[in-house]
Amino acid sequence: xxxxxxxxxxxxxxxxxxxxxxxxxxxFWVLVTSFxxxxxxxxxxxRLLDESTVDNYVxxxxxxxxxxxxxxxxxxxxxALTTVLSVFLSATTGYAVSRFRFPGKRSLxxxxxxxxxxxxxxxxxxxxxxxxxxxxxxxxxGLVLVYCTTAVPFCTYLLKGYFDTIPTDLDEAGRVDxxxxxxxxxxxxxxxxxxxxxxxxxxxxxxxxxxxxFASAFLSAADxxxxxxxGLQVFVQQNxxxxxxxxxxxxxxxxxxxxxxYLVQRHLVAGLSAGAVKG
Amino acid sequence: MAEVSYVKASRVYSGNPPVRAVDELSLDVPxxxxxxxxxxxxxxxxxxxxxxxxxxxxxxxxxxxGGKDVTNVPPKGRDIAMVFQSxxxxxxxxxAENMGFALKLRGVNKAEVRKKVEEAAGMLDLNKYLDRKxxxxxxxxxxxxAMGRAIVREPSVFLMDEPLSNLDAKLRVETRANIAALQQRxxxxxxxxxxxxxxxxxxxxxxxxxxxxxxxxxxxxRALYDRPANAFVAGFMGSPAMNLKTVPLxxxxxxxxxxxxxxxxxxxxxAAREGLREVTFGVRPESLALVPAHxxxxxxxxxxxxxxxxxxxxxxxxxxGNASERFVVRVDGRTPPALGNRVKVAxxxxxxxxxxxxxxxxxxxx
Amino acid sequence: xxxxxxxxxxxxxxxxxxxxxxxxxVLYPLAQGVYFTFTDVNEASIANPVLDRPATYVGVGLRNYxxxxxxxxxxxxxxxxxxxTLVWTFGCVFFHYTIGLALALLLNRPVRGRAVYRVxxxxxxxxxxxxxxxxxxxxxNAKYGLVNQALGALGLPGxxxxxxxxxxxxAVVIVNVWLGVPFMMVALLGGLQAIPGDLxxxxxxxxxxxxxxxxxxxxxGLRSVSSTVVLLGVIWTFNMFAVVYLVTGANxxxxxxxxxxxxxxxxxxxxxxxxxxxxxxxxLSVLLVFAAAHRRALRAGGEVW
Numbered sequence: 047x048x049x050x051x052x053x054x055x056x057x058x059x060x061x062x063x064x065x066x067x068x069x070x071x072x073x074f075w076v077l078v079t080s081f082x083x084x085x086x087x088x089x090x091x092x093r094l095l096d097e098s099t100v101d102n103y104v105x106x107x108x109x110x111x112x113x114x115x116x117x118x119x120x121x122x123x124x125x126a127l128t129t130v131l132s133v134f135l136s137a138t139t140g141y142a143v144s145r146f147r148f149p150g151k152r153s154l155x156x157x158x159x160x161x162x163x164x165x166x167x168x169x170x171x172x173x174x175x176x177x178x179x180x181x182x183x184x185x186x187x188g189l190v191l192v193y194c195t196t197a198v199p200f201c202t203y204l205l206k207g208y209f210d211t212i213p214t215d216l217d218e219a220g221r222v223d224x225x226x227x228x229x230x231x232x233x234x235x236x237x238x239x240x241x242x243x244x245x246x247x248x249x250x251x252x253x254x255x256x257x258x259x260f261a262s263a264f265l266s267a268a269d270x271x272x273x274x275x276x277g278l279q280v281f282v283q284q285n286x287x288x289x290x291x292x293x294x295x296x297x298x299x300x301x302x303x304x305x306x307x308y309l310v311q312r313h314l315v316a317g318l319s320a321g322a323v324k325g
Numbered sequence: 326m327a328e329v330s331y332v333k334a335s336r337v338y339s340g341n342p343p344v345r346a347v348d349e350l351s352l353d354v355p356x357x358x359x360x361x362x363x364x365x366x367x368x369x370x371x372x373x374x375x376x377x378x379x380x381x382x383x384x385x386x387x388x389x390x391g392g393k394d395v396t397n398v399p400p401k402g403r404d405i406a407m408v409f410q411s412x413x414x415x416x417x418x419x420x421a422e423n424m425g426f427a428l429k430l431r432g433v434n435k436a437e438v439r440k441k442v443e444e445a446a447g448m449l450d451l452n453k454y455l456d457r458k459x460x461x462x463x464x465x466x467x468x469x470x471a472m473g474r475a476i477v478r479e480p481s482v483f484l485m486d487e488p489l490s491n492l493d494a495k496l497r498v499e500t501r502a503n504i505a506a507l508q509q510r511x512x513x514x515x516x517x518x519x520x521x522x523x524x525x526x527x528x529x530x531x532x533x534x535x536x537x538x539x540x541x542x543x544x545x546x547r548a549l550y551d552r553p554a555n556a557f558v559a560g561f562m563g564s565p566a567m568n569l570k571t572v573p574l575x576x577x578x579x580x581x582x583x584x585x586x587x588x589x590x591x592x593x594x595x596a597a598r599e600g601l602r603e604v605t606f607g608v609r610p611e612s613l614a615l616v617p618a619h620x621x622x623x624x625x626x627x628x629x630x631x632x633x634x635x636x637x638x639x640x641x642x643x644x645x646g647n648a649s650e651r652f653v654v655r656v657d658g659r660t661p662p663a664l665g666n667r668v669k670v671a672x673x674x675x676x677x678x679x680x681x682x683x684x685x686x687x688x689x690x691x
Numbered sequence: 692x693x694x695x696x697x698x699x700x701x702x703x704x705x706x707x708x709x710x711x712x713x714x715x716x717v718l719y720p721l722a723q724g725v726y727f728t729f730t731d732v733n734e735a736s737i738a739n740p741v742l743d744r745p746a747t748y749v750g751v752g753l754r755n756y757x758x759x760x761x762x763x764x765x766x767x768x769x770x771x772x773x774x775x776t777l778v779w780t781f782g783c784v785f786f787h788y789t790i791g792l793a794l795a796l797l798l799n800r801p802v803r804g805r806a807v808y809r810v811x812x813x814x815x816x817x818x819x820x821x822x823x824x825x826x827x828x829x830x831x832n833a834k835y836g837l838v839n840q841a842l843g844a845l846g847l848p849g850x851x852x853x854x855x856x857x858x859x860x861x862a863v864v865i866v867n868v869w870l871g872v873p874f875m876m877v878a879l880l881g882g883l884q885a886i887p888g889d890l891x892x893x894x895x896x897x898x899x900x901x902x903x904x905x906x907x908x909x910x911x912g913l914r915s916v917s918s919t920v921v922l923l924g925v926i927w928t929f930n931m932f933a934v935v936y937l938v939t940g941a942n943x944x945x946x947x948x949x950x951x952x953x954x955x956x957x958x959x960x961x962x963x964x965x966x967x968x969x970x971x972x973x974x975l976s977v978l979l980v981f982a983a984a985h986r987r988a989l990r991a992g993g994e995v996w
Binding site: 221 | 380
Binding site: 055058059061062063065066068069070072073075076079088092134135136138139141142143145146148149151154157159160161162163164165166167168169170171172173175176178179180191192194195198199200202227228231248252255256258259275278279282289292293296299300303304306307308311314315316318 | 699701702703705706708709710712713715716717719720721723724727737738740741794797798800802803804808809810811812813814815816817818819820821822823825826827829830834835837840869872873874877878880881884923926927929930932933949952953956964967968970971974975978979982
């Protein structure tokens with residue numbers, strides 16, 4: 047029995063270990079490559095360390111390959127704004143849909159589902175016109191709003207599911223204790239919904255952080271106002287053979303996303319499943 | 326402190342047909358009274374309470390607290406405190422924060438809040454737990470925190486929605502007494518919802534019985550028990566339940582298994598005026614007694630004996646007409662009959678018989 | 692009316708910001724997009740507010756739809772592209788789900804280092820798609836990519852992964868599966884944790900084997916999570932433009948409906964907005980049909996979203 051259990055445990059670790067290796071390896075390999083000179087990066091007998099230095103990083107960060115730091119700043123600003131706004135919008139909407147019965151609620155939720163079915167990037171032209179009419183074309187706020195429309199529907203579903211798991215008794219206790227409906231939302235429900243909010247924030251952040259098509263259409267073409275994703279895209283097209291530099295730039299782009307991921311990962315399981323279980 | 330009144334208050338859920346969860350409830354609760362709302366599930370008792378709290382709309386009629394019409398006032402403007410069945414403690418706040426939250430919202434200064442919280446905690450024996458989160462407390466402690474949260478407010482009315490139903494039996498009995506004593510001490514009007522008729526009987530100054538959204542009767546526990554206004558109240562209050570049987574009526578009284586139980590004249594007259602040939606006859610288990618075989622009584626075959634210690638409950642079958650009806654008799658616990666015995670059962674006194682209209686269920690006896 | 696507003700105003704106040712933003716930035720463009728499908732609008736004929744140039748496109752009735760639905764290769768061979776899209780979508784979602792479920796089951800056991808495994812396994816989710824695409828392109832490179840080097844070391848021939856063959860489709864499916872498994876795994880893990888433990892104990896007491904417990908307790912317990920994530924997975928994969936486009940570019944062997952819409956939209960001297968929008972509407976229609984069927988199947992099973 048003990049022997050069998052031991053065997054099962056070894057099997058379990060082997061399976062999880064292999065899967066983890068596959069999950070991590072592509073990124074790990076980019077990391078390895080990012081330290082190699084371009085010529086070594088395309089060697090036919092790859093090694094972990096091959097004249098590895100931090101030169102690639104130095105050259106990318108120094109702006110030699112484009113105004114990397116400016117792109118980085120833009121991306122952080124846009125992603126942060128998208129995150130905050132998406133969380134705010136989907137939290138208020140998710141709460142209303144979770145707690146109140148009001149005419150139009152069903153069609154609102156259905157339209158959120160339908161919105162995800164249309165490839166909105168083919169509507170860049172009408173979107174462009176609207177942003178222009180609103181005076182938001184070329185501004186980061188315009189881009190942020192567009193990102194919100196892609197992130198909010200799913201986030202609302204997610205948060206609605208999470209709010210549904212918080213007993214309504216708490217809302218009522220809060221109202222009896224003297225809170226307004228908004229006070230209940232702000233002081234009781236939001237603090238309790240942290241896991242759900244964390245997932246929402248993560249999702250919204252990723253939506254904005256890696257996106258290329260909208261960013262290249264709606265930001266001004268000046269090099270200094272590009273986001274990382276756009277800048278790197280250009281970089282890829284111009285430097286097809288500089289794998290080492292590309293790898294270093296990619297790692298620099300991936301790091302903030304991974305940091306955000308690490309901050310919220312504890313909450314992901316609880317936050318995501320509440321939304322998915324309840325639908 | 327304040328009196329509470331429901332003035333033909335209704336809660337109607339839209340639907341087809343609309344559901345009248347609470348139907349034209351009229352009820353006056355004087356200042357300082359402990360009123361219990363009791364009824365089976367779906368009777369509208371919780372809805373009625375929540376209407377008073379402002380958590381449920383009042384679709385028709387009005388509700389007054391302390392003489393003021395609060396029908397359209399949000400909960401926070403009603404000066405009430407409520408204890409929920411689930412306690413609804415805020416999980417992210419400590420016990421002290423939970424209890425002081427309402428005061429904090431009203432802008433009471435911190436020292437004052439702390440003082441009041443400590444006072445209430447002292448009353449409920451919670452001082453040791455003030456810095457814990459609700460998660461780290463036992464069920465009974467959580468219940469006390471919920472009570473404390475209500476007390477700290479010093480509201481004009483306490484509302485309690487089945488606050489004991491998540492406690493184990495022993496703790497429930499203990500807490501029952503504590504709540505009653507607390508209410509006595511504070512002298513604050515209390516509206517208490519429960520489905521448990523023992524709680525209702527033991528705690529309330531008056532008890533209001535609801536069924537299907539309609540108020541059946543509101544009176545003191547004693548009056549409710551002795552003179553139930555209809556067959557429903559008769560059957561609902563008291564444990565074990567009153568024996569309620571529809572039996573043929575004669576000019577003398579009711580016929581049970583060849584035995585005619587004589588009835589009060591006025592009740593008979595009333596039945597005759599209505600042209601009734603049958604009535605619903607009710608007698609409580611303790612109003613029946615086993616009598617020696619040669620005496621006048623109904624024959625009963627013992628089918629089950631529940632020994633409670635002091636008493637025993639004897640369940641048995643009695644023939645009424647062609648049907649076999651079950652009766653429960655409360656007997657002395659030391660000498661219960663054995664299973665399968667045939668015993669004679671008689672009503673202790675004519676005054677202990679309740680008669681109800683067989684269709685409307687309304688009381689016929691005085 | 693006053694009563695109506697009184698009762699619902701805070702609900703509406705809370706959804707209003709979303710309704711405004713979505714209305715302006717989704718519904719209006721969508722309506723215009725649908726309108727485009729009945730015209731011959733392209734880069735040259737569209738109104739250009741910057742250049743102050745008026746629109747010169749004209750209505751063409753249903754011609755765009757007829758052209759696309761005829762399956763003409765000049766309009767993207769709609770039917771064979773749809774078939775490829777379906778293969779792509781269901782292939783990806785199938786592997787997402789099965790691998791995700793398997794990993795979730797493993798992670799749901801008490802195993803030392805579970806938290807570490809979980810973080811590592813979720814990592815692909817956190818990496819921006821274009822970086823994953825870059826990483827995999829590098830690995831799949833026919834000459835110096837590690838995949839082929841590994842195959843070579845095992846004595847297997849290494850195909851030209853990202854060339855003009857169906858290997859390219861296999862490659863993008865692999866990439867997309869790698870990307871999409873973490874989401875499924877996390878959602879299903881949450882679902883597993885939500886199944887009450889005493890159900891398993893009851894089944895065990897009833898004499899159910901491990902397989903029977905999986906079949907009769909785990910799977911039914913995951914039904915509602917599964918139906919949601921599969922629906923979302925299908926919608927997202929169907930419209931997964933980034934991975935396909937970034938890994939293989941405009942390769943006809945990996946062309947799915949949404950990438951073709953992009954090709955029409957972005958490439959060529961005259962960017963063909965009309966056909967791109969037509970494809971968008973057709974994609975929406977296919978997904979609506981799928982969602983309706985999904986919903987019916989759920990309703991038959993007693994659940995409705």
